[in-house]
Amino acid sequence: MLKLELGDAVKQLKKLHAKRVFLQVPEGLKTKTEGIIAELEEKGFEVVTSMDPCFGACDLKQDEAKRMECDAILHLGHTEFVKKTSVPAVYAPLKYELGERFERIIKVITEYLRDERINEVCIVTTAQFLHYLPLLKKELEKIKVKVRIEKGKRVEEGQVLGCNYSSAETKALAIIYFGDGLFHPLGIHFATGKKIIIANPIDLQIRPLEEEKDDFLRKRIMLIERAKEAKSYAILVSTKEGQNRASEAEKIKKELEKKGKTARIYTMDFISQEALLGIEAEAYINTACPRISIDDYLNYKKPIINYPEVEYLLGKKDYEKYKLEYIY
Ligand code: SF4
CATH class of the missing domain: 3.40.50.11860 (Diphthamide synthesis DPH1/DPH2 domain 3)
Structure with missing residues (x-):
């Protein structure tokens, strides 16, 4: 289940003494917009909301925020992308909570690595599952697999974006993509030329990227x-x-x-x-x-x-x- 946590973002906005906030909501959260605005208003903020399509933190509406006389931008669903901003920007990523699925996918991954005799991997994922990477690393190290989480450019450690696979630049011969969908695994393969293993924590399947x-x-x-x-x-x-x-x-x-x-x-x-x-x-x-x-x-x-x-x-x-x- 996807969860939006506003707690840290609210703390950062208060630290910035922001009173009027320019809110950017990703497409997948648009139906929840009014609830989010109400939550922010309860915390004492005035909110101006952009209803333009927003697919990534590459889309930071600084000019609009200034024009609407906002003190800060609150960008939901993504991690920082634009480093220097003329309006302070605060991010509240969406996190996928896997619950007991996490233990189940760990079992699937460890069995696969044992069967395939793979003893070193680089692990990468998207923003939604990023909080699971340290836990995944710890679990794989228990079965003596060397795990690399690389620091890419302009992304969090181990994070991949559809335009940025720098966290997949690694000495490891195999890369585990922890997530769903094919877009990112294909991108990682064609950016690095490496063997990609898709470990999907939603359908609990693991497999190498092949004919795709x-x-x-x-x-x-x-x-x-x-x-x-x-x-x-x-x-x-x-x-x-x-x-x-x-x-x-x-x-x-x-x-x-x-x-x-x-x-x-x-x-x-x-x-x-x-x-x-x-x-x-x-x-x-x-x-x-x-x-x-x-x-x-x-x-x-x-x-x-x-x-x-x-x-x-x-x-x-x-x-x-x-x-x-x-x-x-
Ligand atoms: S893939 Fe990159 S350019 Fe495209 S929406 Fe995501 S962050 Fe922006």
Whole structure:
């Protein structure tokens, strides 16, 4: 069960002497917004709430907070991403409470490691399960497995984001991804080239990442090859604080133009097919959150690729060495 703990965040806001708080709520919590506001009001804060879509702490609405004359931002559901801020920002991550499932998944993981004779691993997870990593480490050390929790850049120890797998840079040959879903394990594999073991504490299954790797790569190649055929490109730049890559967009525009293509830059806060109404370009280059092109490419009418993939499109890199670049 996912739990939002506001206690620490409230303490930090009080320490900052914040009276008027700009609240950012992730999509998964939007239905609970009014309850959260009421809780904050009870603690004595005035609350102004942003109802714009929010998928990560890369999206810190500092200008809006200033315009609404707020003393601080309270960002829910994510960990810190933007380091220097002009408005103080406080984070209240969502934590998944596993209860007795934790013991059960530990049993599954230890049996698997014993059977596979794996005696050293790096463990990584997403923000929701981060509080379980030290416990997982302790349990695995009991069966003499050497456990590494690496400190990545701009993330917590052992944390991975869809745009940042630096905590998976490790000397260990195998990486255990503690969490659910395939997006992050695929990202870790294509960022590091390492063997990935998915330990899912929700369905209590453990397995190596296998055929999904080929399927993922096939889809990326297909998209890049379709984008390669285009004569005109829309380079999409988000104005979100931690997703804005204006200089990369300029570089790509020049490179595409050198190849005789038309390339134009379009900027928007939230990138979507609807926002591109009327744009005739034959392919899109996304410079914002990589999930837009990886998770949501089917929502777009034209092929959409991430900006590091332009290197493959231009023939500068070979698909055999396909790698997901970190974007942070
Ligand atoms: S850029 Fe995307 S993956 Fe990275 S923190 Fe933002 S929403 Fe998450």
